[in-house]
Amino acid sequence: MKFVIVKDYAELSRKAAEMLVSEVKANPKSVFGLATGGTPVGMYRELIKLSQAQSIDFSQASSFNLDEYVGLSSTHPQSYRSYMQENLFNHINIPAEKTQVPVGNTIDHLAECARYEEAIRLAGGIDIQVLGIGNNGHIGFNEPGSPADSVTRVVQLTDSTIEANARYFDSVDQVPTQAVSMGIKTILGAKKVLLLASGEAKAEAVRLMLEGEPTADVPASLLQLHPNVTVIVDHEAASKLTTSVLAGTKPSGS
Numbered sequence: 001m002k003f004v005i006v007k008d009y010a011e012l013s014r015k016a017a018e019m020l021v022s023e024v025k026a027n028p029k030s031v032f033g034l035a036t037g038g039t040p041v042g043m044y045r046e047l048i049k050l051s052q053a054q055s056i057d058f059s060q061a062s063s064f065n066l067d068e069y070v071g072l073s074s075t076h077p078q079s080y081r082s083y084m085q086e087n088l089f090n091h092i093n094i095p096a097e098k099t100q101v102p103v104g105n106t107i108d109h110l111a112e113c114a115r116y117e118e119a120i121r122l123a124g125g126i127d128i129q130v131l132g133i134g135n136n137g138h139i140g141f142n143e144p145g146s147p148a149d150s151v152t153r154v155v156q157l158t159d160s161t162i163e164a165n166a167r168y169f170d171s172v173d174q175v176p177t178q179a180v181s182m183g184i185k186t187i188l189g190a191k192k193v194l195l196l197a198s199g200e201a202k203a204e205a206v207r208l209m210l211e212g213e214p215t216a217d218v219p220a221s222l223l224q225l226h227p228n229v230t231v232i233v234d235h236e237a238a239s240k241l242t243t244s245v246l247a248g249t250k251p252s253g254s
């Protein structure tokens with residue numbers, strides 16, 4: 001696991017965007033795994049800036065988002081599809097039909113989840129998966145207890161996740177209680193993973209992710225099982241790490 005501490009959110013956003021640009025420059029047909037939430041907003045902003053400044057071509061690229069709320073239509077302002085359109089897709093030349101976000105308001109969730117897994121497989125798998133991290137260590141919407149062999153499925157959101165995400169809705173009771181989410185196995189199937197964490201509220205989750213054994217109780221800790229993970233955190237998110245992690249002597253085997 002490659003662990004990078006940066007001074008602040010601006011630097012984190014720049015570094016992450018530069019990694020995605022390198023990816024598409026090296027392979028114009030890159031398959032991106034994308035994330036939502038507050039953390040990657042700055043990365044998308046930087047990515048748009050770099051793309052415009054350097055005329056980066058996404059016309060052959062494709063993308064798969066981690067998750068979507070159950071019950072929200074793609075045009076709902078708080079859907080993750082709307083988020084992606086506003087924060088990225090409307091501003092780069094990735095073809096609309098090559099951007100995939102799970103459909104949250106289908107009548108047949110099982111079929112949608114199976115279709116999504118199959119679409120990732122047919123695309124040749126994800127080249128680089130971007131992740132944020134929830135305060136409770138979730139990745140995508142894989143809440144504590146999500147098994148390492150889980151694939152795309154409907155998941156129940158925990159109260160803490162619903163409360164944390166209520167800031168995007170008018171009130172907490174408008175936050176959907178379920179989501180369609182890629183599973184841990186889906187995420188671990190990506191060739192590379194890039195996890196971003198910023199701010200003190202993430203410090204404990206970052207510590208639990210990197211210290212100790214991989215466990216389903218802290219879904220992000222299962223990333224220790226992946227051979228190519230880059231974690232970029234700012235000083236605040238790194239503030240609870242022990243010196244052994246900071247010195248690069250832990251986690252072992254990565």
Ligand SMILES: N[C@@H]1[C@@H](O)[C@H](O)[C@@H](COP(=O)(O)O)O[C@@H]1O
Nearest residue numbers: 036037038039132133134140141
């Ligand atoms: N499903 C998303 C996650 O993908 C995201 O990582 C997490 C943290 O969000 P934020 O970056 O806003 O703290 O929120 C949501 O639950």
